[in-house]
Amino acid sequence: MKKLIYSKFGGPEVLQIAEVPIPTVQETTVLIKVKAVAINPLDWKIRNGEMKLMSGSKFPKGIGIDFSGVVEEVGTATTKYNKGDEVFGILDVFKGGALSEYISVEEKDIAIKPQNISFEQAAAMPVVGAAALQIFNTLVRLKKGDEILINGASGGIGMFATQIAKTKGAVVTTVVGDSGIQAVKDWGADFVVNYQNEDILKGNKQYDIVIDLSGKMPFSEAKIIMKHSSAYIHTAPGPKEIVVSFFINLFSSKKYKLLMLKPSPEYMAELTGYAEQGMAIVVSRVYPFYSFNKAYTEVPKGKFIGKAVITMGDLV
Ligand SMILES: NC(=O)c1ccc[n+]([C@@H]2O[C@H](COP(=O)([O-])OP(=O)(O)OC[C@H]3O[C@@H](n4cnc5c(N)ncnc54)[C@H](OP(=O)(O)O)[C@@H]3O)[C@@H](O)[C@H]2O)c1
CATH class of the missing domain: 3.40.50.720 (NAD(P)-binding Rossmann-like Domain)
Known part of the structure; x- marks a missing residue:
C-alpha cells in the first residue's frame, strides 16, 4: 500500500510516497481504509523539526494525525466496531502516519462517523x-x-x-x-x-x-x-x-x-454530539492524495476557512 513518509526534517520536498505492507491488525486494533486526512499546523511543525523534543528524530516518519475511513478488519479483542463501519479518529499526535491507504488504530481512538457529515468533515474534527x-x-x-x-x-x-x-x-x-x-x-x-x-x-x-x-x-x-x-x-x-x-x-x-493536546474518547463523543446537532464544520480546501506537495505548500500560508483536508480518492 502507499504511505506518505519522510526520512529527514525539512519542507514539503522531503515528503515521498513509499510502498509498505498493509499493517496487521492487533488484538485491540481496527484496520481502517483511510478516506480523508486533515492537514494541521502540527504536521509541518513536526516535519520541519521544530518539535524534535516531542517527536524524536527517528526516521522514517509518517504524517497526518486525524482521519476518517471505513473499518476493514477488527482485532479479536475489540468489541465496538464491525467491517464496513464508517469511522473517524486520531493517531498519536507526535507519531502521525494517517496519510496512508490503511492504518491500524486502537479501538479507543476512533468513533462512528456522524451520518450527517462527510468523510472530509469528520477527518477535520479530532485535532x-x-x-x-x-x-x-x-x-x-x-x-x-x-x-x-x-x-x-x-x-x-x-x-x-x-x-x-x-x-x-x-x-x-x-x-x-x-x-x-x-x-x-x-x-x-x-x-x-x-x-x-x-x-x-x-x-x-x-x-x-x-x-x-x-x-x-x-x-x-x-x-x-x-x-x-x-x-x-x-x-x-x-x-x-x-x-x-x-x-x-x-x-x-x-x-x-x-494547551497541550491530550485526545480522549470523551472528546470524540462530545464532537460527535456537536456535529449531530449541526455545528458548522467547514472544509474549505480539499486536495487529492497525489497533490500532497501542493497541499503542504499552500496550507501553511493560511487564508482559508476552517480546515484543509487530503482525500485518498485518487488512490482507489
Ligand atoms: N498545543 C497543542 O496541543 C496544539 C494542538 C492543536 C493545534 N495547536 C496549535 O494551535 C495553533 C492554531 O491551530 P489551528 O489549527 O487553529 O491553526 P490554523 O487553522 O492555521 O489557524 C490559525 C489562524 O491564525 C490566523 N492568523 C494569522 N495571522 C494572524 C494575525 N496577525 N492576527 C490574527 N490572526 C492571524 C489565520 O488567519 P489567516 O488565514 O488570515 O492567515 C488562521 O485563521 C497552531 O499553532 C497549532 O500548531 C496546538
Missing part, C-alpha cells in the same frame, strides 16, 4: 475540535456573559472555539483577516476585528479570556487587554513558555495557560 474542547473543559471555565477574545478565529481551532464559546453563553470577539470575516459571523461571533486594518491591542475593551491561535499575540502583549482576573491561552507552547508561564502564574492574577 482542532479536541483542542477547543480541552481549552474549555480543562484550562478555563467559561461563564455566561464572559468576554472572550479568539485571535485567529477563522482556522481550525477557531471554528470550534467560536461556536462552543457561543453555546456556553460567552460574548465572543474574533480577530480574523479579510477572508475570515463572513465565516466567523456565520459561526456566531458577536464582534469581528480585521487584523489587516485594526490592532485589537489598541482597543479599550478588556477580556476575561484571550486565546491566541495565530502565534502572533504573546502574553506580554495580550495582558494589556486582559481583565484583572483573567486567562490567556498559548496554543503552541515550547520549553520557554512552560518556564515563563510557571513564574507568571505564581505572581499574576492574569493567568497564563498552555
